Amino acid sequence: MSISRRVFVKSGGVALFSLGMDPLFLARAALGSYKPLPPVAACCRPVLVCLFQRGAVDGLNMIVPHGDPLYYRERPRIAVPQSDVVDLDGYFGLHPRLAALKPLWDSKRLAAIHAIGSPDATRSHFDAQDYMESGTPGVKATPDGWLNRYCQHDREHQDTPFRAVAFGPELPRILAGTAPSLAIADLQAFGLRAPQAAARDRLTRAFEELYAGSATGLLSASSQEAFEAVQTLKRVDPTQYQPANGADYPRGKLGKAMLEIAQLIKADVGLQVAFADVTGWDTHVNQGATEGQLAARLAELGQTLTAFAQDLGEKLDDVVVLTMSEFGRTVRENGNSGTDHGHATAMLLLGGPVNGGRVLGAWPGLDPASRFEGRDVAVTTDFRDLFAEVLARHLGARDLSAIFPGFTPDPARFPGAIRG
């Protein structure tokens, strides 16, 4: 990192000079650790977008096993009627509010995987999210997240502050760690604010010098990443962005995050790993069937993914969107027309490299004898097998055992989510 930064400081000075900046500006810039724009990234870099459904999505009502009468017997009030399900393969089907995704399924760019989850039995949201983000089920002490560890072990893309970006006010656990990563709540408002551009640049440099000189620990790393990003965004100019191909993102945080991800992908700033999360899946009460709370969340998810695919157009060939959720929910509905914390759930994969048009994973069935602890869908795919496959076969990660310590990824167990 430090070597490339020093090189940039040098070449950056030249670039500024050629832009005809005044000497005072240059003097100030030279005093600070001014960093120029990264080189324009090559096209066609693979991008992974992780989308966390926080609160434990009910996989059974997202990818509905409508071919199983047990599903209807266990959920008299909240099962999605067979007549409403968007059939996929005669047994599974999409929740009707995900119908917008069906064309992507038909063109083999959307896959689902069922009965996936953690080998750890916890039904605590916090533990299970923690494990799914740290990538070390059952081990709390892991300091970093698996997406960050990927960035630590694959050092090809370190020349851009936008390599790993979380869209939201907080940097999530999954990206916590020593590899630089950004948290962006609002792409347009990112950076120092001042009435005029000159004042803004001056403030930016002043704070950059303050933090370069005196910040320690996480404050130092975070501020350094921040100022690198500010420089790059100046070039991208997010205020001018228009989604392509008539893509219509739903209002709300999820739509906004995915729009900004699409924007950065198209701007070629070197984005490789993006993360967004969406809440509202903890449907203990009145989750609904074809309509209702869960349906509304799924509609937002489906519309967002559809808009994202449209907006990216051909760029989708380089992108994989992976949804995840900490666990699934009870097979049987509870006393409040909802579902309680369960075990395995379903995840979605969208993008050109995806081995689409199929429901992956071994399906254990809903028979009480094959359930986990007699009540939940059993886990037949360790989430690490899917994550490892996506990292290896989409991003080209090599050192999988370093990314998932204590786990030996085995290509023979990969669920087959990425086309070979």
Place this chain on the structure above:
Amino acid sequence: MKTRVVRFLTIVVAWPPAVGAQHAAPSTPRDSALHALNRLAYGPRPGEIERVAAGGVLRWIDAQLAPDKIDDETVAKRAREFDVLKYDRGDLARLYAEVQRARQQRKRMGDTAADKPDDSPIAMRGRRFAAQVQQLAVVRAALSERQLYEVMVDFWTNHFNVYFAKGADRFLTPDYIEHTIRPHAMGRFEDLLIATAKSPAMLFYLDNWQSIAPGAFPRSPLSALRREDQEVRRAPKGINENYARELLELHTLGVDGGYSQHDVIDVARIFTGWSIRRPQQGADFEFHDWAHDTGDKQVLGIEFERGHGMDEAIRLLKLLADHPATMHHVSRKLCQRFVNDDPPDGCVDDAVAAWQRSHGDIRDVLRAIFHGPDFWAAANIRAKVKTPLEFVVSAARAVDAEPDTTPRLAQVVARLGEPLYLHVAPDGYPEREDAWVNSGAVLDRMNAAVALAAGRLPGAVATLDSVAPVTANPVQLIAGIDGGILGGTMSENTKRVIAEQVSDITDPVQARALAVGLAIGGPEFQRQ
């Protein structure tokens, strides 16, 4: 270690000397006053470091541990400006129901804009009240003389988190803060635990209000259970484990506290029937004996024999409040808050011992932490990064700003990543810096600092005269800001950068505002 600190403390307050002779940090009464003000309070106001140092840091700490004896009329007067406090739970429930009804009606009328913000006068009033509740927390934190008490209110608000935007919690949360958290914030843990268990806000947030024994039926018509807010259209039909699980995992024992899924289920059974009255009737706590599971239960190996009612949950709560795993779990969080994100074992041990001695008197636990060696250890001075709330409030205090009832500062707290009462998950905002220190948030802090110092945050006007005089002499200006805002901890680099930045600004008032903004947005002020 302990003797060393006892020795240090005696120096600080000029008490009779005790044994021990080693050097200890912080080195001067001013340094220790700053440390105490950073941790037990939301940072120093102008001149406060000197006042606390002169009066004796330990004496100030002891005074903070007895908040009832501190006169706080100024903030009480300010709180009365927030008219949301004039409305009780029933009033707010009715207002909320009215907003909901109007919204439903708009939906029925086919108003396609029903999902857009509702700008009707009554909806605006509801939103104004919600914003007031958040701003009130900032005002109290900024202006109260009972600083430690306000810090503890924030701590327990997160420990016993509810989510302001979940259905009925929109009108239950203000009451929860006023009448559940605040009265017990520095009392006995057991009382606080029981108060939260009975609070309508928690009963609603974690769904216990509708957890009933399987097959139980109300004696009164089912319609009595139907809620105004339409969250639930059907009568509940069984137990709900949500509260039971979080009670064990988050409120008391901790996730490694040694309980099983079986314990969770039986705790849920013990709490069946703990519910809420209808909003029109004031939404008070109500125990429904018809909904209670009266069978045998077993929790943590302890028998709860059949035939009991509401009393068995109280018995369980007392047992949990006094459980060693609870003492350890909560003490650890307190040490995290007051000492270090990675709490030293010694601090936790001291706190647990005090908890045992005092049967969970929070003041005694806190006293043990503040008198322990870890609190004063050099490694823990400025070892924590301020949370968004701590940053915003300490900045307001540093420049002697008097925030008004407009939600300006609460909005800044939200922008920095931790909107008040809006952490959706029951674990509350985390106590570790990696949750709030990230590149975007760091930039937002700089922006907030500059805006505050430049007077661009209406509703929180900085009084920079109390920080540093208007002067054309940059050395004098920087020295004033260093002493007034950073307690003399400004680095040479920061001094150099500020000097350079103000060097070409001819208007000394503007130069001062920029210098203060840089100091508050700079790296030293982020730490505590």
